[in-house]
Structure formats: structure tokens, C-alpha cells
Amino acid sequence: MSAAATPAIDAVAYRARQRAWLAENLPPHWRADAVDYRPPSLDEAKAWEATLHREGFWGIAWPRDYGGHGLTLREHLISNQEIGRLPMPESQNSIGKELAGPIILAIATEEQKRRYLPAILEMREIWCQGFSEPEAGSDLAGLRTRATRDGAAWRINGQKVWTSGAHRAQRCLLLARTGTMEERHKGLSLFALKLDQPGVTVRPLRQITGDAEYCEVFFDNALVEPEDALGEPAKGWAAAVRVLEVERGTNRMYRGWRFEEQLRHLVTTCRADPALARLLEDSSIRQRIAQVQVDIEVLKRLVEQTVEVLVGGGSIGGHGSLSKQHWSEAHQRFAALAVELLEQAPYPASPEVEAAQRRFRKAYLQSRAQTIYAGTTEIQLGIIADRILKLPRGEAR
Ligand SMILES: Cc1cc2nc3c(=O)[nH]c(=O)nc-3n(C[C@H](O)[C@H](O)[C@H](O)COP(=O)(O)OP(=O)(O)OC[C@H]3O[C@@H](n4cnc5c(N)ncnc54)[C@H](O)[C@@H]3O)c2cc1C
Structure with missing residues (x-):
């Protein structure tokens, strides 16, 4: 942006x-x-x-x-x-608007910007993010999906996994290996692969929520035309790191305000139900709800600070990991508390309580993945230790 x-x-x-x-x-x-x-x-x-x-x-x-x-x-x-x-x-299309868009603005050619960006905003092209693989998640530099030259074009072979929204997407922001395995992150390139072609198979994975939002994507000699290569070949790692920083720092900036809206919904629902209202009088419950509000305030301030740094010409860097670690852990605690409260409503519950139960059960199940995607909690803590605190690395104990 x-x-x-x-x-x-x-x-x-x-x-x-x-x-x-x-x-x-x-x-x-x-x-x-x-x-x-x-x-x-x-x-x-x-x-x-x-x-x-x-x-x-x-x-x-x-x-x-x-x-x-x-x-x-x-x-x-x-x-x-x-x-x-x-x-x-x-x-x-949040991946198109919030991850692909910013990296296209940063590294794509003028012609590519004019071709991809309006199509994203007008919802003519939905994007997915093809980074993770079965053997390369936290260790992204170990990915094996290979891009080989075919004249001026590229041929892609390999597999991605956990590709959110690939089943509805037209394009994949694909990170693939153009160098050797030994080169690790130095041999990676970024592509804007068209998904609707014979060499691509998308297989949705059914989740605990009943939805199938995340996919396996298989490439069997899939074609990337020269005009869909993003940035310089073998410079994909730097671009991928920028994508991840954006994903952790500014993606879905509304989260803190949405969590606050969810908290209002939870408290209003509990207040209106006599049995649930009594739970709100319990001092340990009151303290846990107050802690949720504190978590939300911290998240909102982190986002506002990030915006001021970026508007002032600074970069997100490792600071996106502070937000990512905080919101994912905080939302897990909040969703667990919400379900714990709402499940104590007497049966039959009112339509309003049922609506809140439906909403927060789903939020609870979804929150389990929040400390994994966009990099796990352990990876965020490692980045904070290395890049923000610059702590020395010792022998593993
Ligand atoms: C719901 C969901 C949606 C996703 N969407 C996408 C998507 O759209 N596109 C995409 O490319 N990827 C996506 N992912 C993949 C996600 O980025 C990876 O799952 C994540 O990076 C973790 O990788 P992994 O699953 O291979 O686990 P691993 O890397 O195998 O990690 C297993 C465990 O080991 C720990 N661990 C690993 N390395 C270290 C280390 N160095 N130090 C300390 N602990 C470590 C991890 O924290 C974790 O607890 C999604 C994942 C989920 C669950």
C-alpha cells in the first residue's frame, strides 16, 4: 500500500x-x-x-x-x-487485496499492475497464496515445488497445502524453486499462476467447522507465461518475507474492532438471559472478560502504531509478529471463554442465545488455527527474540 x-x-x-x-x-x-x-x-x-x-x-x-x-x-x-x-x-478475496496487492505494487511491472490490480478490486480475479507445502511450513525455504524454464515461460511441478480459498481463486501467488535445494532461500521465485488450466488440480480439505476453505493444490507441468513472473527470478524470498510481514502486520486491520464487536455481542446476549446474566456476577468470569477487553485495547494500539510508522515512511519488519502473536493468542482465549459461558444457557435457549452459540462455536473452532496460519506462535516468538530483541542464540538445550 x-x-x-x-x-x-x-x-x-x-x-x-x-x-x-x-x-x-x-x-x-x-x-x-x-x-x-x-x-x-x-x-x-x-x-x-x-x-x-x-x-x-x-x-x-x-x-x-x-x-x-x-x-x-x-x-x-x-x-x-x-x-x-x-x-x-x-x-x-482478502489474499488478493491484502497480500498479493501490496507485493504487486512493490515489485511488479507497470503492465502487471494495470492488469492485476483493478481485477482484484473489481472481484474479477480472486487470489490464493501458494507458499506452504507438506514438508515446508515454518521452514518455508525448504519448499520443493519446482519452476523450470520452457522457452521464455515456466513449467511448475509439485504440491502446495493449506492453500486458503484456492477452490474459488483464479490466481495463485506462487513461491517456487528455480534454483537448487542447496541454495535454500536464494533459489526461489514468485509467480502469478493462473489456476484454471489443465496442469492444476485443486482439492479442498474438509475442516472441523464443516466448511472446506483450505486446499491441496497439485501442479503437473502447469504453465506460467513470461508476463506472469513477478519480480526478478531468484529474488522470490525477499518478496515472500515482505508478504509475510504484511500478513502479520496490516492484513485485516479491522480485527481489534471486530473482536470488540464480538465482545459486545457476547455480553449483551448474556445480560439478556437470566441464567447467563448470573454468570456475569462471578468475579473470576468478570476478570476474564475484563482481560479480553485489555487484550483488545492492546491490539488496537498495535495496529494504530503500525499505521503511523508506515505513513511516516517506515517499514513493518519483525514488528508484525507482535500483532500476529498477540491477536491469535488473545482471540483463542476469548473464543474459549465465550463458548464456556454460552454453553451454560438452559435448554431450550432463546433465538438470540442460539444465534450467539452458533457464532461463537464457529469462532472457537476457527481460532484453533489462528496460532498456526501466517506463521505459528513459536515462529513469531523466534522472530521477536531475533529481530526485535536481538537476543543471542545459544546451544539448544
Ligand atoms: C487454517 C490454515 C490456513 C492456512 N492458509 C495458508 C495459505 O493460504 N497459504 C499458505 O501458503 N499456507 C497456509 N497455511 C499454512 C501455514 O502457514 C503453516 O501451517 C504454518 O506455517 C506452519 O507450518 P506447518 O503446518 O508445516 O507446521 P510445522 O512447520 O511442521 O510446525 C510444527 C510445529 O513445530 C513448531 N516449529 C517448527 N519450526 C520451529 C522453530 N524453528 N522453532 C520453534 N518451533 C518450531 C511449530 O511452531 C509447530 O508447533 C495455513 C494453515 C492453516 C492451519
Whole structure:
């Protein structure tokens, strides 16, 4: 996302406009707290997100030349705060908008920017992220999917796993090996692979929630045309590290405000039910709820600090790991508490309690993966120790 100089805009009026538009236009049954909740279909979500973009909620800090709104990360943050305040559907193309977009802006050619970026914002192309493999997750530099030259083009062979949303995506931000295994991270390159072609097989994995959001992706001589190679060959590692920093630091900036909205939903639901309201009087429960609020405040401040650093021309670096480690651990604690409380409602529960149970059971199951994806907690702690604290490395005990 660009932090280039743009005319200052009235933040209060901007926020009021974003808030009013969402209040008027978000369909009530798409709200995750609704008793008659019904999530949008993929086609509905695509149309909704394209409208959100036209109304100024996506591509906020991207240059106008590429379909963006030419503002700054400050307005991006304000919009995210307003999105977080409401129980809105998650983006079906957050990888395109929040991971692929920023790296395309940073390293792609002018022609590539004009081709890829408007298609992402208009929801004509959904992207997925093809980094992890069965034997290469935390140790990403050990990946084996190979890209070999075929004239000016590339042929891809290998397998990715845990590729979120690959079953609905048109493009894959693919990290593949163009050098030898011994070269480790020095032999990697980044590609914008088209998924709809004969050499690609996408196999969704069924999860504990019942959804199948994550996929295995197999490449059997899949083709990457020369115009879909991103950045310089063998410079893929530096680009991948930038993608991961963005993923940990600024991706889904609304999280802290959404967690706060979830907390309001939980407390309101409990207050309205006599049995659950009695639980709120318990001092240990009150303390755990207060701790959730503290966690949320810390997360919001971390995000706001990151935005100020970026607007001031700084980089995220290892600091994204502070946010990632904090929000994932905090949300796991919160979701576990919510389920513990709501499951104590007497049967039959009211429609409002049932709606909250449905929402928080899913949030609880999803939260189990949050300390794994975008890099595990142990990896974030290692980055904080190495890159922020610069602690010496000793012998493993
Ligand atoms: C729900 C979900 C969605 C995902 N979406 C995507 C996606 O869209 N695209 C994509 O490319 N990947 C995706 N991933 C993959 C994710 O990035 C990896 O699962 C993650 O990096 C961990 O890798 P791994 O699963 O191979 O575990 P491993 O790396 O094998 O780790 C196993 C355990 O060992 C620990 N460990 C490993 N190395 C160290 C170390 N050096 N120090 C201390 N502890 C260590 C880990 O913390 C972990 O507890 C997703 C994963 C999940 C669960």
C-alpha cells in the first residue's frame, strides 16, 4: 500500500460517511449476530465486495491509476475500524487485496499492475497464496515445488497445502524453486499462476467447522507465461518475507474492532438471559472478560502504531509478529471463554442465545488455527527474540 503524499482529508467527515453507508447498505441477514443469519453466496459476496470497492472501502491507499482511491493508510484504518464495528462477512478475496496487492505494487511491472490490480478490486480475479507445502511450513525455504524454464515461460511441478480459498481463486501467488535445494532461500521465485488450466488440480480439505476453505493444490507441468513472473527470478524470498510481514502486520486491520464487536455481542446476549446474566456476577468470569477487553485495547494500539510508522515512511519488519502473536493468542482465549459461558444457557435457549452459540462455536473452532496460519506462535516468538530483541542464540538445550 502506498504512503505517498495525498491531500489531507477531514477524518471525522470521512468516518461519518463510511459509517452511514455501511449502516444503510449491509443486508441485515448477513450480520453474524442475526437470529435469521444467512451468509452471502459466493456470487453475492463478489457483487457486495465490488460495490464496497466502488464506495471506497477497498483499494483505499492504492494509486488511482490501478483502480485504487489514492488515499493513505490512515483512511484505510478508519474504514477498517468501521468495518470491524459491524458483524460483516469476511472478504472472499482478502489474499488478493491484502497480500498479493501490496507485493504487486512493490515489485511488479507497470503492465502487471494495470492488469492485476483493478481485477482484484473489481472481484474479477480472486487470489490464493501458494507458499506452504507438506514438508515446508515454518521452514518455508525448504519448499520443493519446482519452476523450470520452457522457452521464455515456466513449467511448475509439485504440491502446495493449506492453500486458503484456492477452490474459488483464479490466481495463485506462487513461491517456487528455480534454483537448487542447496541454495535454500536464494533459489526461489514468485509467480502469478493462473489456476484454471489443465496442469492444476485443486482439492479442498474438509475442516472441523464443516466448511472446506483450505486446499491441496497439485501442479503437473502447469504453465506460467513470461508476463506472469513477478519480480526478478531468484529474488522470490525477499518478496515472500515482505508478504509475510504484511500478513502479520496490516492484513485485516479491522480485527481489534471486530473482536470488540464480538465482545459486545457476547455480553449483551448474556445480560439478556437470566441464567447467563448470573454468570456475569462471578468475579473470576468478570476478570476474564475484563482481560479480553485489555487484550483488545492492546491490539488496537498495535495496529494504530503500525499505521503511523508506515505513513511516516517506515517499514513493518519483525514488528508484525507482535500483532500476529498477540491477536491469535488473545482471540483463542476469548473464543474459549465465550463458548464456556454460552454453553451454560438452559435448554431450550432463546433465538438470540442460539444465534450467539452458533457464532461463537464457529469462532472457537476457527481460532484453533489462528496460532498456526501466517506463521505459528513459536515462529513469531523466534522472530521477536531475533529481530526485535536481538537476543543471542545459544546451544539448544
Ligand atoms: C487454517 C490454515 C490456513 C492456512 N492458509 C495458508 C495459505 O493460504 N497459504 C499458505 O501458503 N499456507 C497456509 N497455511 C499454512 C501455514 O502457514 C503453516 O501451517 C504454518 O506455517 C506452519 O507450518 P506447518 O503446518 O508445516 O507446521 P510445522 O512447520 O511442521 O510446525 C510444527 C510445529 O513445530 C513448531 N516449529 C517448527 N519450526 C520451529 C522453530 N524453528 N522453532 C520453534 N518451533 C518450531 C511449530 O511452531 C509447530 O508447533 C495455513 C494453515 C492453516 C492451519
